[in-house]
Amino acid sequence: MSAQDNRNSTRIAFHQSVNFTFDGVKYTGFKGDTIASALIRNNVKIVGRSFKYHRPRGIYTCGIEEPNALVQILSEHNEPNIRATVKQIYEGLEIESQNRWPSLENDLGSITSLFSPLISAGFYNKTFMRPRGFWKKVYEPLIRKAAGLGKPPKPFKTTSTQLHHHVDIVIVGGGLSGLLALRSLAKTKLKILLIEQDSYLGGILKNSNKISTIENKNNDSWISEVEKEIEGSKNIKVLKNTLATTYNYINHLIAIEDLNTGTAPLEGNVDQILHKIRAEHIILANGHIERLVSFRNNDLPGVMLTGSFEKYIQRYGVIPEKNPVIFSNNSSSHSLIKKLVDLNCKPKAYVDSRSGDKIEPDLLEIIHKENIPLFTNAHIEGCDGGKQVQEISVRDSEGMITKLKSKMLCVSGGFNPDVHLFTQSKGVLSWDDNYLTFKPDRSYQNTIIIGSAGGLFQYSKLANDIDTKLGFLNQEPIVKIDFKLNESDNYAIEKLWETKHEKESRWSKSFIDLQNDVTTKDLRQGILEGFDRIEHLKRFTTNSMGTDQGKISSINALGIVSEILDKKVSEVGTTIYRPPYAPLSFASIAGRSTYNFYDPERKTPIHEWHKKNGAIFEDVGQWKRPWYFKNHSEENLYQAVQREALQVRKYAGVLDGSTLGKIEIKGKDALEFMNLMYTNNFSKMKPMSARYALMLGEDGMIMDDGIISKINDKHFIATTTTGGAANVLSHMEEFAQTEWPHLNVYMNSVTEQFCTFNISGPNTRLIMEKVFKNIKFDNESFPFMTFNNFDYLDSTVRILRASFTGELGYEIYVRPSIALKLWEDLFYFGKDEGLIVYGTETMHLLRAEKGYIIVGQDTDGSVTPQDMDLEWMIGKNKKDFIGKRSLTRSDTIRSDRKQLVGIRPVDQKNIIEEGQHIILSSNVKPPVKMLGHITSSYMSPNLGHSFAMAVIKDGKKLIGSKVFVSSSSNDAFEVEIINPIFIDKENKRLVS
Amino acid sequence: MFIINCPYCGPREQCEFTNGGEAHVIRPSNPEEASDKKWSEYVFFRSNPKGIYFERWVHSHGCKKWFNAVRDTSTDKIFKTYEIKDERPSLTDLENNNLTTPSGEPDVGSGNFTVKKS
């Protein structure tokens, strides 16, 4: 006995054969086959090994709910854990089975089955404890080896995209109810999106034999008529091969579309689209899922859910086994039996847990007519047969065991509305005593549930169900649909979660979670140990924590638990279904927004010049800033910086400071506002002069610094640090809008309106005079910390005399469109004066020699102005400014806080490292008392030795004393604490 | 990932906004006179209710305007957004709105919260 084609299925292109390999063996299926249907066609029964006991496993279902048949796709970057029951085959597809070694047939891992009585729930937590140390070295490595299902995939750069939708209505599920709803809404002007996980519409109409005609048409023609009707309409969009995985707040859906259904992905082509959908109303028409029954060896290859078996015949045109035994606790097997009879493959037997009088007469009728062996009031005790079902034991009403020979056992434990998405939406479920399942009760978003997804299992009531629920959308009422059914319209079920074993053996198992190898025994044990809450039990036994999230078994688990605890299932409750509905590809979530699109790269208008001139860039926030410039290919960071630093102090250098934040502030109350935002007092400041300023948070800690240029009391321009620009502006906006709305003040970011060039060095004046012929740069006409606007080309530039290097310097603010011209002018006129370009590293070195701090490097969010020896910047007679009050708290007024100092090695050969700590002796045996840390450290070509800045406890008092500094080579050397200004304490160079 | 109705730009995705913490917190008008404790309350202490919360938002990736919102932190439902200058809305017309999403997960017991108490 074996599988047989059912050529009258319309879903399979029997004329188009497709070759693929499974574990190296070549097989042939047809276009439209899934891996599973093709393997069934080829009589392959074992497709994988189970997680814990490595038991042989076959194909259990025919869809997304599959717990067993997970395979690895070698031909798609080794993608692991693919459902064989969903993935369609294509020419050249290469598949491998998972979690077995050396081979699927003979898996060494299966010896664990021998110890299976030991490997009970909580096993790991109760063992592997002795001898000490073995856990780390022996046990855990072994456990990790055994971990996981599939093998790791190969590197893969995503080619998937994303698409945002805004619609009035989303219908999830293009099955019978979904199509009826869609058709009835087609004439409204509502924008509708229909999402169907399968490659065609129709659902149950195509997947089962349950409905033979609808509205007196055969199913296929009815479906294609509906499709035609909606094709025309502009307001309806249908997405096939698209699975809704996540239902977020405010009707936000995530759905994944597979563009390669049944075709090989082409490198570089979009392979999937992640749809992000906002809808006014979401209609869930996503149907129901069949569940299993637990009995001895219910995991053996050859056991399959009844509905799935029927689907293989109807849709995939393959009869998995000609004469299966059918076992059920409900009325749903009727259509399959009828189908098998029509195909002349009579079932070996029909076993129904219900008593004869409960079984539907029409079902009994066909069984008797065809004299199919019937067992009523009977159970499947279990099945046997090594690697696949050979013999099935039926326990009849008298408790007598009858053994039947068959390779296939179809099981139906009843249906669950597919409530996964609904619970994600935070909807509340209620227990249906009639259908023995949870069904949606109350939704908390604009969610509408129709058809079996809502627990409606009567075709005759479907029209009314949809009309009443969609009426408010002025949909066109359906009123009535004529069905011709191959089963009774009334679905009926009797409680049966698990059947009794004939002989209780320690090795015998009834599985509840097939993927995680959880047995009903494990559930009992968990409850015995006190894990009587369903969420505990889930975590203790790992029940329903597999990739299928227990779609076919979680309700059964609840049923079993409720019986052990003798509670109502509604009291036991259900575990929470976590999004996504089915595993969601990382690549699709990332979409195109990785690598160069991970985060914008901000570039200054002369970025290209830097690249051409040997710049090595560093990331500062989103900006790319020249870090240093190689003047020949061998030059390294250290050499370049030493060269640049010497050159600037000796002649002149220019830095592209365009990334500095610039904010224009204006308004009637601009002065008052600035006095509140910064520590400094700007009242006495002359127009067209500038000042170095500090900004604090309300906690009194230094937040940012910059130069404030005052045009007049009503108009200022502030600069900020590169990284702080955005924060400072929003900080200003926040207080202007929320704290002091009565102040008339506005600010615009002008960071991008100007390039900023910081030119400094003794020769700077000469160069500037050449570039700007009609401007006087002598001290009298252009004193330190003043600025003005000047004509340059057909535009204007703002020049501010300020310096961050300690040398004579100017900051030039120029329009981007003429920036490059000016930049090149500077070098044209500057080359004779020794002008060079330098990067951020040299800038850091030079400012450190001068003792200027960098916010974020020498400060760290726990540093006050006093700590940085910047009291002089605090407007003493100002009543208030942001952070002022915090400076006088008991901890901030301590005199022995960590304070900024300079550090110099006693032996000048020693190099001080940033981040190392100041300690009291050369002894670095921990724990070592730390006074503070090195915030900045450089090798100074101008001083000829290493020097550093540090913040250390009671630093000011310690100036002049000798201490030690730790090093990364885990020792320490002696250093001297000195004043942090190393060059030009008298500011001669600055104001020269 | 909810939607916030910016008083100036209309409804937008929450990821366009930045939260500004509790609303209607008054900065001491005379910081010098505030005690360390009083001042620390202004700087560090914000209420953190499970339920109705008056909070500030700024449309940081949009119009850059600050505004206030009334949100139920146990459901993320936003009842109202209003301009900084507006009065704090009265609760009465807000709380008797019962169709809100239940706070994410179980209140009492196990997953039961997802199940209607019979």
Place this chain on the structure above:
Amino acid sequence: MNLISSNSVNVKELNLDQILIRGLYTPTLDKQIKSEFKISLPKDNLQVKQDNNIICSKNSFDQWSIIFFQQVRLKLDTAIDKINENEKILATNYSEGQIYIEISGENKIFMLNKITHFDFREKNFPLLTSAQTLIGRVECNIYNIQNKLLVTCNRSFGDHLKSQIIDALKF
């Protein structure tokens, strides 16, 4: 300059001038703008006024942008200085700090919704209105003018935004 045209979407980069004005509406301001640029300030928030070569948009109650479709750069500074004589107003020349992308063609929304969550439906974004939102993780202004969208963003983000748009058309 044409950036890319494919799949019935055309993307051009334009070289325009722009003034950003901060301040509340006053008849005085309105008069000033009229006399300087022959266009009046829109009354409603998000409204865009268009007059052959100029659009004026009220981006927020105290924020206005005026965009010139022909180069007026030289005249602009004197005009701005005039406006800034009003101490309650801040006018800034934004011409060069931003880039200007014009997107047309029937698939423009489809393309843009690959890289922005913004809802372009008529009811949310009518003709002659503007919006500030994220496109390809970049803060942008969008102006909805006759069968075209004008998108502006800060210059330093320009390369990123352009390549995002080109990518969205390719994939």
Place this chain on the structure above:
Amino acid sequence: MKKKYSIFNIARNAFSNHENWKKMWRSPEPKKEYDVVIIGGGGHGLGTAYYLAKEHGLKNIAVIEKGWLGGGNTGRNTTIIRSNYLWDESANLYEHSLKLWEGLTHDLNYNVMFSQRGVMNLAHTEHDIKEIKRRVSANTLNGIDSKWISKEEIKKLVPIMNTDNLRYPVLGASFQPRAGTARHDTVAWGYAMRADEMGVDIIQNCEAYKILTENGKVVGVETSKGIIKSKKIGVVASGHTSVLAESAGIRLPLQSKPLQALVSEPIKPVIDTVVMSNAVHAYVSQSDKGELVIGAGTDGYNSFTQRGGFDVVEDTIRAMVELYPVFGKMKMLRQWGGIVDISPDASPIISKCDVQGLYFNCGWGTGGFKATPGSANVFAHTVAKDEPHTINSAFSLDRFVSGKLVDEHGAAAVAH
């Protein structure tokens, strides 16, 4: 009766077909009065009860839990354990905890699967490097096994990492070999079992509504199972702590925000160390079951919904597939959220307060799990002695008045 676990006792049970297992803890109804009531049945709360009973001889203790044991953040975090913190105060606390972790399995005779696979903190910018090197130096001098490792050394430890061809390249990392992960639920279960054996009443499905005080003293707590009297109450309710504090008129500087995490489908081992990248918000480790356990960033607003924005998860995944190209073909299996209570300096509050007999252990932000044993241990001391242990004295409430913060997030480039 003390439960002894070993392979032998499992074998014994196997013979009885696993039908004779004893309950790990009782499910008693609350008594009228206790010497100490701990509010919150997570790892910290149960651990506190355990150490109160074990080290401070108190026996008449109740732990009340509104849901199920370990159902809060204990069961929702990414289980990362490390002690490489910058400031001495933090380093001492977390190192104290790490030492307890190292003995916990044997202390409890319950395998918490503490797996010392090492934790890496990546540096992506020059700024990161400065901050991480500073922290490594501080750790070294504090006797914490933390070191700076180069890109090449990272590659050796995590061959699948893409260090160069990405928006923010990997420039180096700090590495703490003794750090790692543990099986989160078992910590709560283990503490619960052993506390229960020492007579502690563990009461689930018991929600605390209001802390009852009389003239500045704690007298009890009103719960869903009625009023329970006690002169000492320790609140260890993470996200909900400040809500309870308000009921006793105490304001805590806490904000409760959603923090999301996710796991991938299980695969054979690909990554043996724990890798954290604060700069791109991507924390990953691989569990002994084979799932990648991934931590995402915190949403920027207060919420008790245990549900955050998809965009936050998206940002983490974007960084992941770039940092680990093999993850491109992996799939997200489950995603969930927790509520973390964040203090202004991102350091915990383990403290007495103005109400006598009322103690708080909160403000753990996103980093509470790693501290479970240490936090429980010093909190037990604080409750028993009515004064802080030297290790947690710095983590008092009044630091927000004096300004003496332990500002980890201001200073260190390391997420908690």
